[in-house]
Amino acid sequence: MQTEAQKMKHYSEEEFLKQLLSIPSVNGVDDEREIANFIAEYLKDCKVNVSVREIDQRHANVVAVLGGKSKEKVVWNGHLDTVPYGKLSQWNTDPAVPAKKNGCIYARGASDMKSGLAAMVYALGNMKQRGYIPEKTIYFLGTCDEEKGGLGAKEAVKEGIMDDAVLLLVGEPTGMKIGSAQKGCVWLKMKIKGKTSHGAYPQEGINAVEYGFEIFRKLKEKLSEFVHPLLGKPTVQITGIKGGIVPNMTPDDAELMLDIRTVPQVSTGEILRYALCLSQTYERNTDGMLKTEFTVENERMAIETAPDDLWLRKTEWVERCMYLSASQTGINYFTDASILAEGKKDLPVILLGPGEPFLAHKPDEYVELKKYLQFIEFLNKLF
Numbered sequence: 032m033q034t035e036a037q038k039m040k041h042y043s044e045e046e047f048l049k050q051l052l053s054i055p056s057v058n059g060v061d062d063e064r065e066i067a068n069f070i071a072e073y074l075k076d077c078k079v080n081v082s083v084r085e086i087d088q089r090h091a092n093v094v095a096v097l098g099g100k101s102k103e104k105v106v107w108n109g110h111l112d113t114v115p116y117g118k119l120s121q122w123n124t125d126p127a128v129p130a131k132k133n134g135c136i137y138a139r140g141a142s143d144m145k146s147g148l149a150a151m152v153y154a155l156g157n158m159k160q161r162g163y164i165p166e167k168t169i170y171f172l173g174t175c176d177e178e179k180g181g182l183g184a185k186e187a188v189k190e191g192i193m194d195d196a197v198l199l200l201v202g203e204p205t206g207m208k209i210g211s212a213q214k215g216c217v218w219l220k221m222k223i224k225g226k227t228s229h230g231a232y233p234q235e236g237i238n239a240v241e242y243g244f245e246i247f248r249k250l251k252e253k254l255s256e257f258v259h260p261l262l263g264k265p266t267v268q269i270t271g272i273k274g275g276i277v278p279n280m281t282p283d284d285a286e287l288m289l290d291i292r293t294v295p296q297v298s299t300g301e302i303l304r305y306a307l308c309l310s311q312t313y314e315r316n317t318d319g320m321l322k323t324e325f326t327v328e329n330e331r332m333a334i335e336t337a338p339d340d341l342w343l344r345k346t347e348w349v350e351r352c353m354y355l356s357a358s359q360t361g362i363n364y365f366t367d368a369s370i371l372a373e374g375k376k377d378l379p380v381i382l383l384g385p386g387e388p389f390l391a392h393k394p395d396e397y398v399e400l401k402k403y404l405q406f407i408e409f410l411n412k413l414f
Contacts, residue, residue, distance in 0.1 A: 044404055045136075047073075048149040052129040052138040058112040063175040064091040066111045070152050070173055071095075077156035084186065086175065092183045093173040094192065097155055099165040105198040105414065106170045107155070108184075108367055109148035110177030113140035114392045121394035135397040142386030146398040147202025147406065148173065150385060154410040165414045167197065177367050181331075184370035193371050198342050198379050201368045204386025207355055207402050207409075209346055212261045213362040213382060215293040215333030215369060217302055218270075220286065221246065224322040227276065227283040236281030237321050240274040243285040246309050246323070250289075253305050259294040261361030262333075266292045288328070292363060295335040299327060331369035334380050342379045349412045353405065364388070383409070 042050060054069055055061040067083045070093045074081040081095035093111070116126040116139050124130040126139040136146075155171050172192055174183030187193065203210070223243045228236030251267040258264050271288035291302060303325060310323035336343050350357035368380050385402035 049129040051145045051149045058178040067091040067093040079159045090175040095171040097169040099168040103167045105167045108172045109202045137397040141398040142204045143391035147384030150406040181370045184367040201382045202384035208360040210362045210382030211336045211359045213334040216331040216365040217291040218329040219289040220326040222324040223285045225283045228281040230279035239285035243287045295333040331365040336379045340379045
């Protein structure tokens with residue numbers, strides 16, 4: 032008769048990564064509960080305390096706890112979902128089937144971020160199997176829907192998983208560099224109402240499209256005054272536009288969607304104040320006939336960990352012990368960290384993982400196995 036240990040699935044580090052990559056979890060297409068259930072079953076086999084937290088018929092988080100010598104809580108976070116495959120003709124391998132070539136594993140999610148996710152799960156299970164008790168209690172949080180609305184992270188906050196945390200470690204792709212700052216994001220919808228006129232007499236109208244572009248240009252100019260040492264300047268771009276009636280009429284309505292990537296020095300409130308100040312100037316110049324309205328469609332805060340933070344220093348020390356660069360980097364894309372750390376001003380946040388940020392969301396996405404294994408080793412040394 033087989034013992035429980037004999038029944039347990041024994042994966043190598045590489046095999047476990049391939050298993051996760053083989054489970055489809057495209058946001059908005061696949062059932063993300065499937066990958067949550069797989070992770071939970073694996074950790075149960077390793078005797079880790081784990082549960083799947085279902086949110087709806089397609090979404091679930093997975094939460095695991097490994098008790099430490101101290102009740103102080105550190106949270107490891109990775110997201111379960113991926114973006115779509117894109118055009119299959121642009122891939123040299125099947126994005127749904129992990130393929131090994133030249134020391135790399137190719138598949139959708141290989142960099143962003145199933146390699147970081149797999150490393151965290153594997154390291155946690157391995158700690159439990161060998162009877163290791165970490166200094167701090169480790170909470171592993173696998174979140175759904177990161178690539179869209181952050182549903183999983185929001186639910187985790189509601190459940191109190193982040194309460195009393197002393198560190199948030201997110202395994203997003205950084206190429207094993209230490210991400211100590213992350214840009215925030217604001218999706219700002221701007222609606223402009225002007226006055227129509229004959230196209231031959233534009234001076235008799237108020238061109239809503241042109242005023243929309245002018246407000247955008249001035250806002251972009253103002254935000255470019257802010258510079259962060261790791262993140263650089265904020266970016267502002269138009270990602271959607273509606274306007275116009277027919278070619279020979281001045282457009283009296285326009286709608287612009289702006290994607291704004293912020294730095295820690297600039298809040299959403301400040302962006303709105305700049306935008307309103309600009310629009311009010313133009314409204315006065317048109318005797319109040321121009322009207323503007325701003326709506327925040329999405330908001331993710333920027334993040335920065337203090338340079339003298341003890342966890343940041345310890346992370347640098349571990350990387351040096353492993354003969355890694357220990358260099359710090361800024362993250363331009365938003366992550367679940369902006370939700371999980373919201374309202375926790377003094378919580379150190381470190382973004383670090385084996386994937387490469389320049390490969391995220393692209394065809395032929397891959398991860399170097401060497402860096403994946405380094406991340407597992409890093410987790411064992413840091414905790």
